[in-house]
Amino acid sequence: MSTDKKTIKSYDDYAKKWADKLRSGQNLAHKYLEKPAMYSKLPDLKGKSVICIGCGTGEECEHLKTLGADRVVGIDISQGLIEVAKKSFPQIEFQIMDMEEITLPEFSFDFAYSSLTLHYVEDWTKTLKSIYKVLKPGGVLLFSTHHPVKWSADVKRGDEKDTFLLGYTKFKQKDDCEVYGDYLNTRKINDVWFGDFEVSYYHKPLSSIFKNILDSGFQITDFLEPKAVEEAKTEKVNFWKIHQKIPLFMIFELRKI
Numbered sequence: 001m002s003t004d005k006k007t008i009k010s011y012d013d014y015a016k017k018w019a020d021k022l023r024s025g026q027n028l029a030h031k032y033l034e035k036p037a038m039y040s041k042l043p044d045l046k047g048k049s050v051i052c053i054g055c056g057t058g059e060e061c062e063h064l065k066t067l068g069a070d071r072v073v074g075i076d077i078s079q080g081l082i083e084v085a086k087k088s089f090p091q092i093e094f095q096i097m098d099m100e101e102i103t104l105p106e107f108s109f110d111f112a113y114s115s116l117t118l119h120y121v122e123d124w125t126k127t128l129k130s131i132y133k134v135l136k137p138g139g140v141l142l143f144s145t146h147h148p149v150k151w152s153a154d155v156k157r158g159d160e161k162d163t164f165l166l167g168y169t170k171f172k173q174k175d176d177c178e179v180y181g182d183y184l185n186t187r188k189i190n191d192v193w194f195g196d197f198e199v200s201y202y203h204k205p206l207s208s209i210f211k212n213i214l215d216s217g218f219q220i221t222d223f224l225e226p227k228a229v230e231e232a233k234t235e236k237v238n239f240w241k242i243h244q245k246i247p248l249f250m251i252f253e254l255r256k257i
């Protein structure tokens with residue numbers, strides 16, 4: 001299944017807010033964890049052609065361009081996000097496109113970058129093959145995605161607290177147990193972010209993810225489980241505390257052989 005229609009609509013409707021939140025640094029997960037880790041892994045982009053997959057409102061494309069990339073193409077399935085991206089960064093090429101079926105010419109790019117997008121589709125092998133096709137031989141794909149340990153937890157949201165649990169309780173006096181979360185089984189998860197943003201994504205255990213990557217033809221050249229950066233300790237201490245111990249996202253660096 002490709003990206004859920006409700007999820008695409010949420011991104012379409014939320015486009016302006018998404019950009020504002022990101023640009024004002026209110027998106028803690030991006031500011032204090034994901035972007036620093038992704039940007040620390042960028043290769044030398046001078047003179048290179050780059051595709052940014054799930055580019056959202058274009059901020060990352062702009063960053064990649066300022067690092068010297070010759071050509072940056074941003075693709076995203078959400079029309080609303082691409083409209084904001086085009087208005088914000090008119091010097092960059094943006095296209096509405098599904099990453100499962102990238103229609104750009106084969107062997108076009110030296111580097112593919114994708115931040116927090118893969119988990120919206122079920123078939124990662126198909127998607128990774130679609131990216132593989134447009135890379136030149138030796139080309140690199142750097143992508144971040146949900147860390148399955150965190151995102152397989154049971155979620156209970158409430159007015160006073162949100163609780164995320166992955167584990168179990170074994171009762172000593174009776175032959176019983178309670179299990180919280182489900183790491184081992186691939187499934188679609190329906191969630192609500194920011195109070196009203198309806199979203200669906202796929203959870204997969206690491207064994208499936210590694211299999212999907214290897215089946216796509218890519219070679220794995222690095223794997224990261226980033227912690228929150230030190231800056232968060234003074235500015236958002238609870239975010240820092242949680243993400244010194246609990247992973248949020250993970251990053252793969254892959255190479256086209």
Ligand SMILES: C[S@@+](CC[C@H](N)C(=O)[O-])C[C@H]1O[C@@H](n2cnc3c(N)ncnc32)[C@H](O)[C@@H]1O
Nearest residue numbers: 003054055056076077078098099115116117120
């Ligand atoms: C969490 S946002 C990340 C956006 C941007 N990379 C950033 O970090 O700000 C996920 C993005 O993936 C896009 N997306 C979801 N499914 C997609 C698909 N099948 N093809 C292309 N883009 C997709 C969404 O529209 C959204 O822009």
